[in-house]
Each structure stands twice: as structure tokens, then as C-alpha cells.
Amino acid sequence: MKLRRLSALAFLSCLLVTAPLSAQDMGPYDVLITGGHVIDGTGNPWFTADVGIRGGKIVAVGKLTGATAARTIDARGKVVTPGFIDIHSHASQGLQSEDARRRAAPNVVTQGVTTVVINPDGGGPISMSEQRATLERLGIGLNAIQLVPHNSVRREVLGEDFQRRATPAEIARMRALVHQGMEEGAYGLSAGLEYVPGIWSDTDELVALTEEIVPYDGLFHVHERAGGLEPMWFRPSVDDPEDVGANRTTMLDFVNELIEVGERTGAKVHFTHMKVRGAPFWGSGGAANSLINRARARGVRITGDQYPYTTSGSDGSVTLLPEWALGEERWGGGADNATPDYREALRRTLSDPSKAAGLRRDIEHEIAYRGGAENIVVFDHPDRSFIGKSVAELAAARGQTPTEFAITLQLEGFPDRAGGARARSFSFNEEDIEVIAAQPWAATASDGGIALPEDGPTTHARYYGTFPRKIRRYAMDRGVLSVESAVRAGTSLPAQILGLRNRGLVQEGFSADVVVMDLTRIRDMATFENPHQFAQGIEYVLVNGKFVVDGEGHVTGSLVGAVISRKDGLVPPSVR
Ligand SMILES: [Zn+2]
Secondary structure (H helix, E strand, O other), X not given: OHHHXXXXXXXXXXXXXXXXXXXXXXXXXXXXXXXXXXXXXXOOOOEEEEEEEEOOEEEEXXXXXXXXXXXXXXXOXXXXXXXXXXXXXXXXXXXXXXXXXXXXXXXXXXXXXXXXXXXXXXOXXXXXXHHHHHHHHHOOOOEEEEXXXXXXXXHHHHOOOOOOOOOHHHHHHHHHHHHHHHHOOOOEEEEEOOOOOHHHOOHHHHHHHHHOOHHHOOEEEEEOOOOEOOOOOOOOOOOOOOOOOXXXXXXXXXXXXXXXXXXXXXXXEEEOOOOOEOHHHOOOXXXXXXXXXXXXXXXXXXXEEEOOOOOOOHHHHOOOOXXXXXXXXXXXXXXXXXXXXXXXXXXXHHOOHHHHHHHHHHHHHHHHHOXXXXXXXXXXXXXXXXXXXXXXXXXXXXXXXXXXXXXXXXXXXXOOOOOOOEEEEOOOOHHHHHHHHOOOOEEEOOOOOOOOHHHOOOOOOHHHHHHHHHHHHHHHXXXXXXXXXXXXXXXXXXXXXXXXXXXXXOOOOOEOOEEEEOOOOOEOOOOOOOOOOOOEOEEEEEEOOEEEEEOOOOEOOOOOOOEEEOOOEEOOOOOO
């Protein structure tokens, strides 16, 4: 009897193994993509297969000769990949816009991105259900995943009295808000420890709040306390290096703190937009990797992501002059609407010898932090001859030191613009980007949002180019990782980090977030002079089985995205 049962089981399991082969879904499909090289997101090398899509799902991957479909895409000579999952996105503002062109996220979907993780850096609304309802009511062009934002939670509980550690009662109230956000479907908790008011949270606060996401296996997704030797807001003339935030002031100290949170809570912890900022710290990417790899070897669930550029978001509004010298409030106050006259404020600072000495000390520090005056380029100034030149070059031409020239830029520049000019610094180095990109746990993320050409010239190129650039520059041109690994870093890896099921692979049963690209032409086109340019080589993009890019550069504007809730799985978009 026992034996018979066993053999019946063996027979059944045989059936289970062979059944999918004999029962291949041969359509008809909504969409059939034929003859492409499938890079399926696992990191495995490409294989040739047709891909059948119906009802928003991938229903068949294989040789589908003779199958019929409402729409067939001939992908011979092309590559078929999963849609990219951008694990650090500032798209939420654009997705909540009244303007449907923004909600279609043209600069994002034309990179092949089909899902964005919103509310990073600790910023965003506290109510996940309200944000989700807004996105669902308006309709969005790609899928969104929510994080509970720590800075918003902290501000809600501590109010204006935030430059201190939280009390046990306040931590209990913050925990309740994090718990509620997770109940409402968020995939984790985001923090921005270099920003107000997260700067003043200590490790115990982070541990307590992270404990709230553990029952959901949520992700603690963290913007660093410092990207280099000190936090970006550090000014030597006014800040005591021993008294900043939780007294952890370098990027490597931050990595250790994040590991500690992971170790004490058992939670998945994530170093988002991992970077090494500032020449004094360049070369530390390998040390950060080593800390992470050693922690992983003893079971800490730590991962990271990066954007493939040598310049950050804050690098794009580099002022070189400290805010105090321009009469600016330090921590985001001072909202009087009068047009500021920064020249006049700077003249007042210069007329006080001790303040002038502090000013020069802070400028020198800022230039060093940005990697030197040769790494700071002027993009707009009343003197048009300055444009496109570095501060080092311009200072030398004037016979000034870079520090004195930073003062000149303001005194001769736009009086209502802090710093007098629009400048961008390039404060990372390539070696750090490359050693991080080569790590198997390092996902790709844009740290960008939604942009339209009318947003002007300050848009970071990463808004348009992140995912194609990772493939073109770091895989194909520089050989830092394989193309298959670069695809994995933007697809199944972020899906796994998030705990997102059924997305991130070209596989039967997975949601039909699919990209058809031409690898021979794939390239990011956005530059810092001219950022509003779609990437090249992304020919078709499907979100939940519907076309959002239908032919290169042709954004359909279809609002077929969904808010993906950890609680409910996919919420099907209503017919729009
Ligand atoms: Zn950030």
C-alpha cells in the first residue's frame, strides 16, 4: 500500500514536470515578440525565444511558431529584457501631477523603466493609502512601489523641535506611523540621514523603527549620513566635527551603522545611491564594498544601489559659498518671499574680518569636497564667456585663487542666485563607480524623477539616461560587468531586494513588464548642457502588457501603471 502510494506520487510528479511542455500556451496572445535574444534578468546569457503576452502577463517563452497574436513585434536582431525597476526614484511628484504628460513619465519609460520605488531619502507623505489613492485616481504610466518616509514621520512627531534625539514616547509614536504605513502596503522604510530632520536621529531610533518593518520583511532603504569625509552640509567655520548627528561622520562610518541596524534587527538594509563623494575620500569604494561583503558573509542582509554618473543631484546646484555668508537660514527656514540680494549679503560678510576668514575657510573646504576647482563647471552666468569652463580655468585666467574667484562669481553674477552662477561639480571618480558596479548586490537606480523639456537646463542627465548608460558605458564600453549582469542589476536584483514577486524576469507567469532594445544602438543621450534627450535604442516598452513606448521615442501616454502593494499584490489598473 505504502509502496503503491509512493509510485503513484512518482508518476504524478512526472506529470507535473512534463505538463508545461505539452501544454505550451500557443495563443492567441495580445502581444507576441518573436525571434529576439532574451536576456531574462537572471544574469544568464541570452537565449533565442519568442515571448507571448496575454492579460498583462507573460504566458509563454519559447519557440512559438504558428502562434497568433493581436500584435506581433519582430525582434530579430534585438534584445528582449524585463522592464527596469528603479529602486530610488523621485517620480512621485510628477506622478501626482495634474498634467497627464508628466504622469506618463516619458523620460523614465524611454529608458525601459516600468516600475519606480517612490518616497526615497526619507521624503514623501506619511499616509501610504492617501498617496496610493491619488495615484490610482489620476492614473500613472508605470508601476509604483511605496516606502514609508522617515524624515516625514520624524517631522510629524517632533515638529519644529527636531535638532535632538527623540524621546521614548516619540519613538513609540514614530513606530506606530511606520507600522501603519507597512499595513497600508509599503515595501519598506526610507531614510535620509544627511537631511533635516534625519540628521539628528541616532542608531537606536533607526533600530526601533526598523523593527517595525521586520514582520513584513520590509526593506530599510537609506540615504547616507555622509557620502565622503563629512556630510554634505558640514561647514568647518561653524560645525564641530565631533558634534554632527550621531557622531558618525564619514561614509564608511555610515556603512558600519547600517550594518549595525541590519545586525540588531535582522532586517534587510540597503545603502541607496552608494557613492564616494569628495577627493579626500576617493578610492574608498573598495573599502565600503569590503565592509558590506564581510557583513554579508556573516549573514547581514545588506545590499546597495548606484547611479552611473560622477556628479550628484546636489552637485548640480553647487554654490561654494556657505549659506550663512549669504544671510540664508541653515535648516530650511527663512521663507520670506522678497527677492534676495546675495551680492549685498556677501559684501556685508566680507566687511567683517572674522566672518570673511570663516567664509574663505568654508569655500576652500567646499572646493576640496567637490574634488577640486577643476571639477566645478559653470553652466550659467551673466558673463557668457564663463559658460562651460571650470572654476580652476576661470580663476587662473583672472589671476585669482579659486576661493577668491568663487567670491567674484557672486559679486559679478546673478544677484538673486546663491553663488551668482549655475555651476555643477563632478565630485565622484570613475574608479569608485566601477568597483561598486561590479558587486553582485549593487542594483542600478536613477535617483531621478519625471522631467519635461520645459523644466529647463538644471535637470540631471540621470533623469533620462541611467539604465541605458549602465549598459552602454559600464558593460559594453568599459567591461566592468557583462551586459547580462547590467540587465540583472536593474531587474531581478531590485525585485529580490524588495521582495517583489512576479516581476523582474522574462518568465512565464511574470507580469508583462518587457523591453525590446537594440543593443547595437543603446546609448544615453542626455548631457549636462542638453539634458532633455531620450535615450537611444529602446524600441518598445510594455507595462503590465500594454505599450508605453511603441517605437523608439514614441511615448504612447497610456496610463497603464499600477501601485504595487506589498499587502495586496498587483492592483489592476482601471480601464482608462
Ligand atoms: Zn538621496
